[in-house]
Amino acid sequence: MLQLTPQTIRIIDVYDDGTHARHFTFEPKGFVHDEPISIGQFFMLTVPGAGLAPFTYTSIPDKTGRFKALIRNVGHLTKKVFSLGKGDVLGYNGPFGRGWPVGLVMHKEVLIVAGGCGLAPVASTIDYLIKGGSSNSVTLLYASFDIASQVLKKERARWSSSINLFETLEVGGVSGRSGLPTQYLSHLLNKNDRHPDIVLTCGPEAMMMAVAKSCLDLGLKASDIWMSIERRMRCGVGLCGHCYVANSFACKQGPTYRYDEFVALENKTVAFEKHQGLFQYC
Amino acid sequence: MTEANNMANKLLINDLDVLKHHIAKFYSVVQIQKDVNGQELWTEQLGDKLDPLFGHNHLPLTSPKGFLFAEKEVLYKFDGETFETILPRVHPKVLFGVQACDLSAIAYQDKFFEHDPYYQKRREHILLVGIDCESPCANGFCVQVDAGPHVKDNTADLVLSRLSVDETNEFSEWLVIAQTEKGINSIKGMMLDKADNKHLKRRRELFEKVRSEFVDYSYISNAIEYLNDNSVPAQLWEELSVRCMGCSGCTNLCPTCSCYSTYEVVEKKTVTPASISNEVKLEVTHSETIRCWDSCLFEGFQKEASGHNPSQKAAQRVERFWFHKFSDEYLPEFQRYGCVGCGRCEQTCPGSIGVHSVMKRIDQQCCN
Numbered sequence: 001m002l003q004l005t006p007q008t009i010r011i012i013d014v015y016d017d018g019t020h021a022r023h024f025t026f027e028p029k030g031f032v033h034d035e036p037i038s039i040g041q042f043f044m045l046t047v048p049g050a051g052l053a054p055f056t057y058t059s060i061p062d063k064t065g066r067f068k069a070l071i072r073n074v075g076h077l078t079k080k081v082f083s084l085g086k087g088d089v090l091g092y093n094g095p096f097g098r099g100w101p102v103g104l105v106m107h108k109e110v111l112i113v114a115g116g117c118g119l120a121p122v123a124s125t126i127d128y129l130i131k132g133g134s135s136n137s138v139t140l141l142y143a144s145f146d147i148a149s150q151v152l153k154k155e156r157a158r159w160s161s162s163i164n165l166f167e168t169l170e171v172g173g174v175s176g177r178s179g180l181p182t183q184y185l186s187h188l189l190n191k192n193d194r195h196p197d198i199v200l201t202c203g204p205e206a207m208m209m210a211v212a213k214s215c216l217d218l219g220l221k222a223s224d225i226w227m228s229i230e231r232r233m234r235c236g237v238g239l240c241g242h243c244y245v246a247n248s249f250a251c252k253q254g255p256t257y258r259y260d261e262f263v264a265l266e267n268k269t270v271a272f273e274k275h276q277g278l279f280q281y282c
Numbered sequence: 283m284t285e286a287n288n289m290a291n292k293l294l295i296n297d298l299d300v301l302k303h304h305i306a307k308f309y310s311v312v313q314i315q316k317d318v319n320g321q322e323l324w325t326e327q328l329g330d331k332l333d334p335l336f337g338h339n340h341l342p343l344t345s346p347k348g349f350l351f352a353e354k355e356v357l358y359k360f361d362g363e364t365f366e367t368i369l370p371r372v373h374p375k376v377l378f379g380v381q382a383c384d385l386s387a388i389a390y391q392d393k394f395f396e397h398d399p400y401y402q403k404r405r406e407h408i409l410l411v412g413i414d415c416e417s418p419c420a421n422g423f424c425v426q427v428d429a430g431p432h433v434k435d436n437t438a439d440l441v442l443s444r445l446s447v448d449e450t451n452e453f454s455e456w457l458v459i460a461q462t463e464k465g466i467n468s469i470k471g472m473m474l475d476k477a478d479n480k481h482l483k484r485r486r487e488l489f490e491k492v493r494s495e496f497v498d499y500s501y502i503s504n505a506i507e508y509l510n511d512n513s514v515p516a517q518l519w520e521e522l523s524v525r526c527m528g529c530s531g532c533t534n535l536c537p538t539c540s541c542y543s544t545y546e547v548v549e550k551k552t553v554t555p556a557s558i559s560n561e562v563k564l565e566v567t568h569s570e571t572i573r574c575w576d577s578c579l580f581e582g583f584q585k586e587a588s589g590h591n592p593s594q595k596a597a598q599r600v601e602r603f604w605f606h607k608f609s610d611e612y613l614p615e616f617q618r619y620g621c622v623g624c625g626r627c628e629q630t631c632p633g634s635i636g637v638h639s640v641m642k643r644i645d646q647q648c649c650n
Contacts, residue, residue: 075587241541247611271597
């Protein structure tokens with residue numbers, strides 16, 4: 001039987017990390033993670049009095065079971081989380097869903113395109129690749145609205161010494177470092193020596209679709225593009241029905257989808273808009 | 283189940299009340315009843331008031347879905363430190379006289395909620411007594427989606443089928459088929475005559491007779507094909523969805539709809555600030571997480587806190603609803619469509635975009 005009841009976690013650290021965003025460290029209270037967690041999976045956070053919602057691990061549980069998550073204050077549930085501090089307890093269920101194809105990524109030229117707080121779900125992958133000795137073949141294109149809204153400052157500082165990190169701002173960026181991420185794809189994809197084998201993208205859905213389309217135009221195969229999507233969820237185990245993408249549930253078959261699989265799902269229905277042109281950073 | 287297929291488990295009875303009273307010794311009876319407005323609903327009987335309104339010629343507005351997948355229930359509670367599962371407190375219930383369509387829906391939900399502890403806790407205490415329909419109902423098209431009009435194999439514990447009726451003496455002969463161990467046990471101790479092959483043959487004849495009485499619903503089969511060909515134009519969904527008011531009437535009455543949401547009921551206490559600079563905050567000391575039926579046709583069903591809504595347009599929501607009911611994509615998992623042909627959505631939809639209206643439009647538009 002599924003266990004819908006959460007286990008207790010305690011906040012042991014919290015700090016501001018970007019506009020309206022905070023980085024939390026949680027510690028399990030009275031339980032151990034009983035199944036291995038894949039990078040790119042997610043967990044459900046129960047906030048007593050406010051409800052439950054999915055969040056990504058910015059770092060998966062270490063030996064002590066501690067893990068981190070970046071949370072943006074955007075709705076009534078996260079507002080409640082922001083009223084909490086060290087020592088407060090919350091509910092935890094997880095891990096859920098399908099993570100990034102890390103087995104495919106290791107030792108390949110990888111381009112990661114993240115937008116806004118879409119950097120959080122790829123953070124563990126970057127750490128994993130660095131730890132695995134692949135840092136030379138990782139390029140991160142990180143796009144955000146402005147300098148204040150950039151998240152994961154500590155992580156980016158750490159990564160900048162080992163991976164190829166390229167940041168762009170929609171507003172306030174200096175020349176050559178401003179505008180949308182898609183503007184820089186031709187530059188990053190055309191480099192003869194470092195042409196990516198695989199692209200991982202996470203950010204606003206319209207951004208991911210635009211990134212994927214640009215990558216296709218630049219010669220990448222649809223099956224080499226992976227994305228992690230966001231959906232509203234009320235269970236994480238394929239029951240509540242909220243996170244559907246055609247006949248799949250993002251909590252089970254996602255949140256990581258191969259681009260061609262995702263497009264095939266979208267094409268099963270006709271009224272869903274494909275490839276919206278505009279996007280906003282969350 | 284070889285034992286259940288044995289002729290020993292095929293019996294005859296003349297008075298269903300006798301059967302029901304026997305079962306009522308061990309189970310609380312849930313059956314179709316008229317409410318004060320004359321509306322026929324699935325209701326739990328209290329006391330010994332057992333006036334029958336059997337399903338063979340009454341399709342009630344509600345299905346018995348709520349007796350398995352509760353309309354509202356507590357999942358767990360929080361005491362300030364830990365979370366505790368609250369499973370439903372249940373007692374044995376018999377759903378007496380369930381039609382084939384609703385039984386097919388229960389079999390569908392049994393699969394969907396196979397690992398849901400709340401659903402299964404209720405399910406294991408329920409005895410399903412199915413009843414063969416004797417005539418097509420107003421909006422029913424169970425024959426088109428392989429859900430009726432007779433009870434499908436392995437969807438009920440007991441199946442009742444009226445083989446003959448003598449109106450003058452109010453005498454009926456009913457075939458009782460026990461399909462499961464639970465069904466066999468429920469009639470233990472009753473002295474019933476055994477049925478023979480002639481009774482089973484009679485049931486098959488009645489099945490063919492009822493089947494032949496259905497009007498031509500081929501537009502439904504056609505529309506299912508068009509839906510699966512992906513040949514329904516987006517424009518048609520736009521036109522149909524203008525009529526969707528997001529009232530959730532269809533999803534609430536649909537016996538296979540299973541989407542739910544959760545909400546919290548809290549007990550708060552004021553925390554006195556330690557110093558003047560601390561803001562007064564309400565601390566949640568106890569809370570309960572409750573789940574309740576939700577509807578994929580609500581505008582906010584998929585809306586995220588950021589404002590992003592993957593199904594912002596009514597056309598998207600309406601299309602996805604019908605995709606969920608009739609797409610071949612779900613066949614590997616459920617071995618049947620998500621629609622059991624009860625027609626309740628047609629009966630209730632204030633915008634007239636229930637199943638018949640929608641499938642007729644698709645058939646008309648796509649066949650040209």
